Amino acid sequence: MIEKMPMPIRKVLIANRGEIAVRVAHTLRTLGLQSVVIYHASDTLSLAVREADEAIEIPAATGVAAYLDVEAILAAARRSGADSIHPGYGFLAENADFAAAVDAAGLRFIGPPPEVIRLMGDKIRARECVAQAGFPITPSATENGTASEFVERVSAIGFPVLIKAAAGGGGRGMRIVRSADALEGELEAARREAERSFKDGRVYVERYVERPRHIEVQVLSDRHGTHVHLGERECSVQRRFQKLIEETPSASLDPGERERLCETAVGIARAVGYVNAGTVEFIFAPSGGFHFLEMNTRLQVEHPVTEMVTGLDLVAEQIRVADGERLSFRQGDLPSRGHAIECRICAEDPQQGHTPTTGEVALLRPPTGPGIRFDSGLCSGQRITPAFDSMLAKLVAHGSERGQAIARMRQALRDLVLLGVDHNAAYLERVLAHPAFAAAKLHTHFLEEHREELALPQPSEAERVAVIASAALATRRATLDAPEPYAAMGPWRN
Amino acid sequence: MKQVFHVAGSRIEALLMPVSEGTDLVLGERRHRVALRALGDGEYRLEVDGVAHRVWIAARGDAIHVHASGRSWTVGVVDELAETAAAGGGAADTAEAPMPGTVVRVHVAPGEPVKRGQTLMVIESMKMETAIVAWRDGVVGAVHRPLGATFDRKAPLVSLEPEPKS
Numbered sequence: 035m036i037e038k039m040p041m042p043i044r045k046v047l048i049a050n051r052g053e054i055a056v057r058v059a060h061t062l063r064t065l066g067l068q069s070v071v072i073y074h075a076s077d078t079l080s081l082a083v084r085e086a087d088e089a090i091e092i093p094a095a096t097g098v099a100a101y102l103d104v105e106a107i108l109a110a111a112r113r114s115g116a117d118s119i120h121p122g123y124g125f126l127a128e129n130a131d132f133a134a135a136v137d138a139a140g141l142r143f144i145g146p147p148p149e150v151i152r153l154m155g156d157k158i159r160a161r162e163c164v165a166q167a168g169f170p171i172t173p174s175a176t177e178n179g180t181a182s183e184f185v186e187r188v189s190a191i192g193f194p195v196l197i198k199a200a201a202g203g204g205g206r207g208m209r210i211v212r213s214a215d216a217l218e219g220e221l222e223a224a225r226r227e228a229e230r231s232f233k234d235g236r237v238y239v240e241r242y243v244e245r246p247r248h249i250e251v252q253v254l255s256d257r258h259g260t261h262v263h264l265g266e267r268e269c270s271v272q273r274r275f276q277k278l279i280e281e282t283p284s285a286s287l288d289p290g291e292r293e294r295l296c297e298t299a300v301g302i303a304r305a306v307g308y309v310n311a312g313t314v315e316f317i318f319a320p321s322g323g324f325h326f327l328e329m330n331t332r333l334q335v336e337h338p339v340t341e342m343v344t345g346l347d348l349v350a351e352q353i354r355v356a357d358g359e360r361l362s363f364r365q366g367d368l369p370s371r372g373h374a375i376e377c378r379i380c381a382e383d384p385q386q387g388h389t390p391t392t393g394e395v396a397l398l399r400p401p402t403g404p405g406i407r408f409d410s411g412l413c414s415g416q417r418i419t420p421a422f423d424s425m426l427a428k429l430v431a432h433g434s435e436r437g438q439a440i441a442r443m444r445q446a447l448r449d450l451v452l453l454g455v456d457h458n459a460a461y462l463e464r465v466l467a468h469p470a471f472a473a474a475k476l477h478t479h480f481l482e483e484h485r486e487e488l489a490l491p492q493p494s495e496a497e498r499v500a501v502i503a504s505a506a507l508a509t510r511r512a513t514l515d516a517p518e519p520y521a522a523m524g525p526w527r528n
Numbered sequence: 529m530k531q532v533f534h535v536a537g538s539r540i541e542a543l544l545m546p547v548s549e550g551t552d553l554v555l556g557e558r559r560h561r562v563a564l565r566a567l568g569d570g571e572y573r574l575e576v577d578g579v580a581h582r583v584w585i586a587a588r589g590d591a592i593h594v595h596a597s598g599r600s601w602t603v604g605v606v607d608e609l610a611e612t613a614a615a616g617g618g619a620a621d622t623a624e625a626p627m628p629g630t631v632v633r634v635h636v637a638p639g640e641p642v643k644r645g646q647t648l649m650v651i652e653s654m655k656m657e658t659a660i661v662a663w664r665d666g667v668v669g670a671v672h673r674p675l676g677a678t679f680d681r682k683a684p685l686v687s688l689e690p691e692p693k694s
Binding site for chain 1: 583592593598600
């Protein structure tokens with residue numbers, strides 16, 4: 035599939051928002067390329083709009099609708115003279131029709147070809163393809179034949195099982211079923227939810243592995259058939275099937291397992307004709323052994339941990355690949371240095387089942403220090419609403435070894451000042467402080483298993499007094515026309 | 529001036545008293561000498577009984593947000609008048625949103641009789657669906673949010689007609 039690239043990429047439209055739009059714009063600036071960001075009216079004052087060279091508003095009734103409006107986004111690309119589109123993650127990033135429409139419009143899609151997105155986006159076809167290529171998948175059943183035959187095949191897998199949407203991914207629409215009695219009801223509910231969420235009601239069922247680890251491998255493939263891996267990421271610390279903490283390297287793999295895992299990922303990338311950056315996700319059973327879970331055909335939220343240990347800029351690599359260049363390194367050339375951890379700072383209440391919170395960013399002071407990286411699209415005054423995902427920022431810490439990375443992350447979580455919306459930074463700090471985390475005894479139900487130890491501790495008397503004194507004195511300064519030194523007002527007075 | 533705060537699940541009455549050498553914070557039986565100096569950009573030097581703390585403070589609406597001791601705290605500023613009024617009201621006729629989100633299904637219309645446990649509405653928040661079910665037998669009085677509407681925590685979702693007084 036070697037073809038001549040018409041013109042090098044010079045101007046990239048970023049079809050996304052928030053931290054990933056800011057992050058992509060940053061690399062474009064570093065490479066001397068121009069950036070155009072699209073935005074919805076509710077994001078007019080966002081950091082992404084300020085960071086990009088140009089910004090084009092997409093009119094839409096809701097924020098999400100704007101970032102999914104293929105026609106308007108292509109029109110914005112044409113109007114701005116962009117020659118390529120970076121989709122970020124989420125929204126249209128894994129939409130094969132969008133990638134095809136970008137190609138058809140004569141623009142470059144910075145990601146894999148549409149047919150690869152389509153194949154890996156259909157979780158049933160993807161599993162079949164991976165299995166045919168000789169790689170391990172979990173025992174599963176798909177819906178064909180009569181309903182009773184399907185239930186029979188599912189029962190043959192052995193309970194518990196997991197129902198998943200064929201068009202799903204990222205944890206959405208998954209249901210654990212522990213007995214045959216509950217199966218039909220749960221299947222029906224899963225089909226309805228899949229139909230509503232993905233406009234595709236097909237589901238499949240696979241064996242549910244209890245207390246599994248979730249480990250994924252970053253792959254990078256050029257258009258000339260070269261495929262490399264950039265190591266693995268341990269993503270077992272999750273809530274509601276959504277990742278919260280990711281790290282690399284995984285503390286649970288020995289060198290032999292790591293090599294087998296990463297080689298498998300590269301083999302899968304080769305088997306599907308992958309191009310650009312992608313991630314192959316695997317499930318590890320506690321007894322050992324791993325199975326293919328799914329492939330994400332885009333840049334991953336947690337890609338910064340890989341960047342911290344390899345020194346690569348994955349967005350720059352994506353652009354080089356999209357430009358038709360060959361990978362500038364081979365597998366053996368890539369040293370991995372030290373250990374990196376990412377924490378997802380989310381607007382949610384860990385004490386209330388991680389339910390989302392809302393508010394307004396009143397004060398933001400990102401942590402700093404050796405090995406610390408803070409990726410966010412936040413700015414002061416920004417409203418945090420339920421309209422978008424709850425992730426506010428990503429905090430990444432790098433250290434020469436895991437212990438140092440954990441220590442740096444814990445301090446950075448304490449140093450992060452983010453006021454105006456309740457978030458999970460203090461909870462994440464308690465997770466990292468837990469002895470089982472230090473011992474790397476991780477699995478996807480880690481947070482539930484340790485729920486009691488991770489609960490918010492009662493404040494000490496000194497903390498309580500300090501907080502009340504701050505509130506009482508601040509209120510007085512805001513309400514009274516007080517003499518100096520009280521006249522020096524904080525920003526909250528505006 | 530007495531102030532009432534909600535912090536870490538407790539209701540706390542606090543009184544700031546000017547004294548000749550500064551200000552005292554009175555919390556029940558306890559009394560602390562306190563001082564706050566602005567350092568700019570939302571940062572303050574707080575002194576409690578001679579011990580200095582580095583804190584950040586931002587006030588928004590009826591909450592004061594404080595970063596102290598390595599984490600953030602949300603302090604609710606309680607309006608005592610409203611507090612008294614709410615305690616006497618009959619909120620049991622309305623289901624309030626337990627979290628911010630979107631209405632994804634509406635199962636009932638005003639005037640419709642419902643049985644306890646019947647699903648009235650399904651809401652979705654960050655990829656999680658939650659059913660709002662009837663908490664008693666009754667008749668639907670109002671559906672406060674239509675299909676597709678978004679709402680904040682504590683927003684009214686569905687009301688039942690008040691129970692006839694017997």
